[in-house]
Amino acid sequence: MVIHTKEKAKIHAHEPKGAKIKGSNIYTVERGPKTIGAKVSDDKKKSYRKSTIHQSEPKNKGLSRFKRNLKESNISIKTKNTNLHIAGRTSALAAGAVTEQVEGGQEVSQAAYLAYESSRPVTGTASKGAALFRKKAAAEAKKRIKKVEAGKKLAKKTAKKAAKDTAKTVAKETAKETAKTTAKVATKTATKAAATAAGTAVAPGVGTAIGMAAGYAAGVSIEVKDEKMTNRSRKIKFFLDKMKAQENQTDSVAKLVKDLIVRKAITWVKAAAPIIGLVLLLLVLVVAMIAVPVIAVIAILYNSPFALFLPPLESGDTVQTVTSAYVQEFNRDVNTKVNEHTGYDLGELVYVDYEGMEENPSNYYDIMAVYMVKHGVGDTATVMNDTSKGWLQAVVNDMCSYTTSTGTKDVEETDADGNVTTVTKSVLYVNVTLKSYRDMISVYGFNSDQVEMLEQIMSPEFMGQLGYAGSGSGGGGGSPGVSSMTxxxxxxxxxxxxxxxxxxxxxxxxxxxxxxxxxxxxxxxxxxxxxxxxxxxxxxxxxxxxxxxxxxxxxxxxxxxxxxxxxxxxxxxxxxxxxxxxxxxxxxxxxxxxxxxxxxxxxxxxxxxxxxxxxxxxxxxxxxxxxxxx
Known part of the structure; x- marks a missing residue:
């Protein structure tokens, strides 16, 4: 028997592709004497699914039903002219042709059709697998071709890409560092400003302290996070370097440890710097709080009469040395006048109305006290320049003066024989007036404050610092005695x-x-x-x-x-x-x-x-x- 088939035959089938056999869908036909009068049972109402084999009319043969099913199918499966498909269909057609001529051939034909239907998933799978294999092989070939082309293109673009990536990396790192620094400063500033505002709402002055503390805390937090990120990046760099060939490795454990330690030290320094700065600031403030009032007091004292008891601001002349020079000059003039007593037999020095125990009275300390009260209020009178020397000379002239007068005096004289006679001689009296500080209160018209300062300066407690023991120092000789008795x-x-x-x-x-x-x-x-x-x-x-x-x-x-x-x-x-x-x-x-x-x-x-x-x-x-x- 010769069976003709077309190339690339199209076989239509219902979904699913596998055949299912249910007892309720199978019918039998009696042929011959034993099957006469056979009827299809219709005790129950039949219901069929689309994907099952439907009940045929008694006149329909197996091959006719098979062809009808193929025509009614909406899905077409294309297969190649393989032996598997040809054999499948040939066996089915052959079975149909042969069984038509023999008794029971219809059942055999149906069995063949069922075998064909059941084999269809296998044949479909095999064909699909082959198609997938070919498709994968084609994809691999195409991929190899693309790799070769990509390699050529990559080689051409390497130089350009390297330069471009380097510039991009530098710009990126610079921008990153700038952004990081800016973010730190902005975060600290914002935190400080917010905390300052909140603290100011609590109490004036508190806001600044709270703001500084909050800004410091925010800065420390940022530095710690930055340190962790930096350390992580450094470790990754180390491990990437170790993945290179031995001769290409440039990193080492020592460098890694050094960088980690340095980064930790930098974090500590940054965290400690504000605290150290604050401590130093507090120390400066404490010193300033102590020193500024002291300096202010000293400045006030140097611009007051009490500067007389402070160390001189400049080397050279002082109030004491200049006053002493002026007093000595006055005494020389007086003594010269007495000793010369031109035109008179005798010359005599008289300290007008002096009361005390000094043979050579002096108002040296009174002069300094009066000068400082008169010129030392609001001025550094202890600095001996031409102006201050002129002021001091004027005070000396006002407090030290002399006049002359004449008179006679009976003097007993003893001759060579021992005889004593009384002789009247002419005398030139040089009358010296030494005014005390008390006398100058009315002369200069000192007010109550000036008088009080004058009294304080002339007190034994102050003048004792200059070596002053009062008029008649030493009590004219002898011991000073006792100043208290029980x-x-x-x-x-x-x-x-x-x-x-x-x-x-x-x-x-x-x-x-x-x-x-x-x-x-x-x-x-x-x-x-x-x-x-x-x-x-x-x-x-x-x-x-x-x-x-x-x-x-x-x-x-x-x-x-x-x-x-x-x-x-x-x-x-x-x-x-x-x-x-x-x-x-x-x-x-x-x-x-x-x-x-x-x-x-x-x-x-x-x-x-x-x-x-x-x-x-x-x-x-x-x-x-x-x-x-x-």
Missing amino acids: EDEINAILNEITDSRQKTVCSYALHRVGFPYSQDLRDSGNYYDCSSLAYNSWKDAGVDISYGGATTAAAEAQGLDEAGKTVSFDELQPGDLIFYSFTSNGRYKNISHVAVYVGNGKVVEALNESLGVVYRDVASTGKIVVIGRP
Whole structure:
């Protein structure tokens, strides 16, 4: 039997491609005597699915139904002229032709058709697999061709791409670093500004501190994150380098460790820098808080009269040296005048109305105090330039002056034979007036503040720093004595005095030991000079020793001497008054000091501003000119 087939035959089938056989879809046909009258059971209503084999009309044969099914199918499967497909279909057609001629051939034909249908998935799969294999092979070939072409193109573009990538990388890294730095600064600034605003809402001044703290915290956080990212990038770079060939490797573990340590150190330094800066700032502020007031006080002092007691601002001349030079110059002029006494037999220097125990009185310290109060307020008067020297010279001229006068004086002379005669000689008197700081208060019209400063400067506490011990320093010789006494010590002295009036005088004087010295406040009862102590001691006993309304030492001595109430040194008794002459002052017998004798060779006397009223031994006996007993 010859069966003709077409090339690339198209076989149509229903989906799914596999054949399914269900019992309810199979029908049988009886042929021959045994099948006469056979009927298809229709007890139940038949229902069929599209993909199943449908029930045919009794007249339809198996091959006719197969052809009909092929025509009704909407899906076509293209197959190649393979032996598998040809054999499949040939077997099916052959089965149909043969079985038509034999009994039971229809069943055989159906079985063949069913076998063909069941084999279709296998044949389809095989063909699909072959198609996929060919497609994959073609794709691989095409891919190899593309790789070759891509390699050629890549080789041509390598130089351009390398230059382009390098420039792009540099620009990218620069932009990245710039953006990173900008982001850090912006974050810190924004955080600081926000925290400052929030802190300011709480309390003035708090905002700045909170803002600084918040900005610092934000900066530290950013630096830590940046460090982690940098370290990660460095480690990746290290591992990538190790993946290269041995001869191409440029990195090492030592370099990696060094870079990580350096980055960690940089992070620590950046984190610690604000703290260190803050600590330094706080130290500077503390020092400034301490130093600025001190500097301000020092600046104020140097622009005040008290600059006299501070170290000089410039080397060279000082207030002390210039004042000393001017005073010495004045004394030279006076002494020259006295020693020359041109046209006169004698010349005599007189310190007008001086009271004290100095043989050569001086108002050196008074001059400096007055100068500083007059010119040192709001000005650095201690800087000795031409202007300040002129100011100081003017003060010296106002406080140191002299006049001359003439007179006669009886002088006893002894000739060669020892005969003593009295001779009257002409005398040129050079009368020196040394004004004290108290005198200048009215001369310069100082106000209360200036007077207060003047008193402070002339106090023993301040002037002692310049070596000043007060007028009559040293008390005319002898020990300075004591400036305080207990009640028992006073009573021990008084118990030896039997005369009640003498005891009253001595008790008053002894109880004033330690009182301060002052000529201006001599009548206040709280300050004493030598003559006011003597006057008040006898006044307490009911005796007035003033003379002509004056209570100076010279006036008191003159009154007692003229009244004949004087005794010799050997006749001294408690309460007696000892009058001294240390220099010529133009007063009675040039007396300038007086002391109250209290027995046992001791006296109570007001010495000077430094020592005040003291209890000591009788001193300077060679200067005693009168001893009075009221």
